[in-house]
Amino acid sequence: AYDLHYSGPMGSKRLREAICAYLRTARGVHSEPGQVMIVSGSQQALDISARVLLDEGSAAWVEEPTYWLTRHVLQAAGLRMVAVPVDGEGMDVAVGERRCRTARAAFVAPSHQFPLGATMSASRRLQLLEWANRVGAWIIEDDYDSEYRYGSMPIAALQGLDRNARVVYVGTFSKTLFPALRMGYMVIPQDLVDAFVRIRHAMDLGTPHFYQAVVADFIEEGHYARHIRRMRLLYGERRKALVESIRKEFDGKMEVMGAEAGMFLTVKLPKGTPDTEIAREAAKEKLWLAPLSPAYTGSGGQAGFILGFGGIPGEEMGRAVRHLQDLILRHGQGKTRARGADGSGDRGDEASGY
Amino acid sequence: AYDLHYSGPMGSKRLREAICAYLRTARGVHSEPGQVMIVSGSQQALDISARVLLDEGSAAWVEEPTYWLTRHVLQAAGLRMVAVPVDGEGMDVAVGERRCRTARAAFVAPSHQFPLGATMSASRRLQLLEWANRVGAWIIEDDYDSEYRYGSMPIAALQGLDRNARVVYVGTFSKTLFPALRMGYMVIPQDLVDAFVRIRHAMDLGTPHFYQAVVADFIEEGHYARHIRRMRLLYGERRKALVESIRKEFDGKMEVMGAEAGMFLTVKLPKGTPDTEIAREAAKEKLWLAPLSPAYTGSGGQAGFILGFGGIPGEEMGRAVRHLQDLILRHGQGKTRARGADGSGDRGDEASGY
Numbered sequence: 001a002y003d004l005h006y007s008g009p010m011g012s013k014r015l016r017e018a019i020c021a022y023l024r025t026a027r028g029v030h031s032e033p034g035q036v037m038i039v040s041g042s043q044q045a046l047d048i049s050a051r052v053l054l055d056e057g058s059a060a061w062v063e064e065p066t067y068w069l070t071r072h073v074l075q076a077a078g079l080r081m082v083a084v085p086v087d088g089e090g091m092d093v094a095v096g097e098r099r100c101r102t103a104r105a106a107f108v109a110p111s112h113q114f115p116l117g118a119t120m121s122a123s124r125r126l127q128l129l130e131w132a133n134r135v136g137a138w139i140i141e142d143d144y145d146s147e148y149r150y151g152s153m154p155i156a157a158l159q160g161l162d163r164n165a166r167v168v169y170v171g172t173f174s175k176t177l178f179p180a181l182r183m184g185y186m187v188i189p190q191d192l193v194d195a196f197v198r199i200r201h202a203m204d205l206g207t208p209h210f211y212q213a214v215v216a217d218f219i220e221e222g223h224y225a226r227h228i229r230r231m232r233l234l235y236g237e238r239r240k241a242l243v244e245s246i247r248k249e250f251d252g253k254m255e256v257m258g259a260e261a262g263m264f265l266t267v268k269l270p271k272g273t274p275d276t277e278i279a280r281e282a283a284k285e286k287l288w289l290a291p292l293s294p295a296y297t298g299s300g301g302q303a304g305f306i307l308g309f310g311g312i313p314g315e316e317m318g319r320a321v322r323h324l325q326d327l328i329l330r331h332g333q334g335k336t337r338a339r340g341a342d343g344s345g346d347r348g349d350e351a352s353g354y
Numbered sequence: 355a356y357d358l359h360y361s362g363p364m365g366s367k368r369l370r371e372a373i374c375a376y377l378r379t380a381r382g383v384h385s386e387p388g389q390v391m392i393v394s395g396s397q398q399a400l401d402i403s404a405r406v407l408l409d410e411g412s413a414a415w416v417e418e419p420t421y422w423l424t425r426h427v428l429q430a431a432g433l434r435m436v437a438v439p440v441d442g443e444g445m446d447v448a449v450g451e452r453r454c455r456t457a458r459a460a461f462v463a464p465s466h467q468f469p470l471g472a473t474m475s476a477s478r479r480l481q482l483l484e485w486a487n488r489v490g491a492w493i494i495e496d497d498y499d500s501e502y503r504y505g506s507m508p509i510a511a512l513q514g515l516d517r518n519a520r521v522v523y524v525g526t527f528s529k530t531l532f533p534a535l536r537m538g539y540m541v542i543p544q545d546l547v548d549a550f551v552r553i554r555h556a557m558d559l560g561t562p563h564f565y566q567a568v569v570a571d572f573i574e575e576g577h578y579a580r581h582i583r584r585m586r587l588l589y590g591e592r593r594k595a596l597v598e599s600i601r602k603e604f605d606g607k608m609e610v611m612g613a614e615a616g617m618f619l620t621v622k623l624p625k626g627t628p629d630t631e632i633a634r635e636a637a638k639e640k641l642w643l644a645p646l647s648p649a650y651t652g653s654g655g656q657a658g659f660i661l662g663f664g665g666i667p668g669e670e671m672g673r674a675v676r677h678l679q680d681l682i683l684r685h686g687q688g689k690t691r692a693r694g695a696d697g698s699g700d701r702g703d704e705a706s707g708y
Contacts, residue, residue: 040394043556043557043558044557044558047556069556069559072555073557075556076405181564182558182560182561183562201423202423203427203430204395204397206536208536208537210534
């Protein structure tokens, strides 16, 4: 029997216990159920964190490029965003310190940076934690798709390395179950739990707990772990098909980034390629691409495409890549650069392709 | 087939159309589906409204007494709350104007004020609208339980009288379906829709739309209207049983307020009665009462109880009222006044009684 009344702002105790156990073994996250808050998606987790931890006008490090919705939520919270570039080792902490040493927070996706796909290196992780501890800043770790990692061992979460309770850890069921569920979770440093509860209670009283009970059952009965294993195999095949199709169709001339994990990979295009315009045209032809350049602040960002492969059967990948190639060729050179993203929730969980 | 992907921040188009039609006939609300936003409960509607319409430190009129969660959300938004007393005609607009003529907003529940139960009179409604239009303030109309009205015709919403797009109308499914659904709706003035969408998109991307599709079916197929009719009869009987039990057990000496609508009524107790303490004691004995005094700002509020009758079968009402009477008698006089509410979501939809 499921309860039809209000649940607390932290969410179902049973689900929080299940998540806690899962995060311990799967992600190396240290937590007690009392620190886990169920949220209505990771977007809400970022919004709550900004409201609890930061004042309007506070400076916050944001990965450059980053997920547009991360930037959107921080903008709505009135934060001053400091763009910190990302390289093959993740966010470049030294540049962040030079640009704004006294920032109040850093928003990072260390397991699988969006959209360039880097995994933050161990030394950068320690450097980031050390900085946060030194200046009293918060790290908000967005671990949105770490469940799917191919070929190598999963990387433990940054939160597990933190000895000073500076990290707020954010996870989601959007990639492992489905986005319409609007359900995620956050692990809050113990001494901040009360403040988070107070704000959450003012926001919406908590996430619908009908679903929470179902998801708790799903995890407790072992379906969740089995589902992830099964999907990892499936997505692994789709990823392989996409990588191979790109190699074949583009004759090895198209660089592929971020394919080690998750449900998307990113390809770069020559500077000035109107990726947004091509993506819009592709959509008319029922090929769904996310342009890379809007993930950068301002104009002049790297052109490219973020290709979600989670929703496309392997055997359709070749056709999708040929379609992409055709679109790029049709655009050739010299077209005017178009700007803007459609702001959808997509981080690889909605289908590219047909 | 239900869609598993993200929906827009406004919510399901089909559900918004159904709500729009329902509000037109049942509540006299003027709206187009493009103005209806699905929210995760009315609490979220208040939170979004505060974020979009008001700056930190802005003054806002709040009914005195009021629903504690309304005060909580406005406090979290950093507003300066101006307590405006409520009498038998609802919020006393003239007092509001004297206390703070230039407030930026008024938060009101004109159909069935919580917790005193007044219905705002026609002249007060016009006075409130006239003030809002004159000073450019917003009215946030919380119409949380207007579906259940006994003995007299339903009162149309304030929004329907508004000729100047100053009213944001808020409704909820918590009272008509169930609170764990976490679903409500708001009607936004046309020229503010974009601003609301922008903030909502930063907050949580939207309400889970799986449920939305189910609720849309439920309304479209006529179940919702039938359900409300059936529940109005049932709650009407329970309300009658409670009113009669109070009259009988207290020998006509206990004043009953707000029983014309909704799922609660309120009784007053002699000044200084420790209502919060008695409620706490009652809870230990499995009788659920909400104390009245915490609904007032500061200490010294009117003592009493808000008695939800929605969840108690009529035949148990007599026993519940005798239990209440016993508790009040046991406390007699002279006990220390206790403060504080537990901050649950209760506005009559969770059971008082056993």
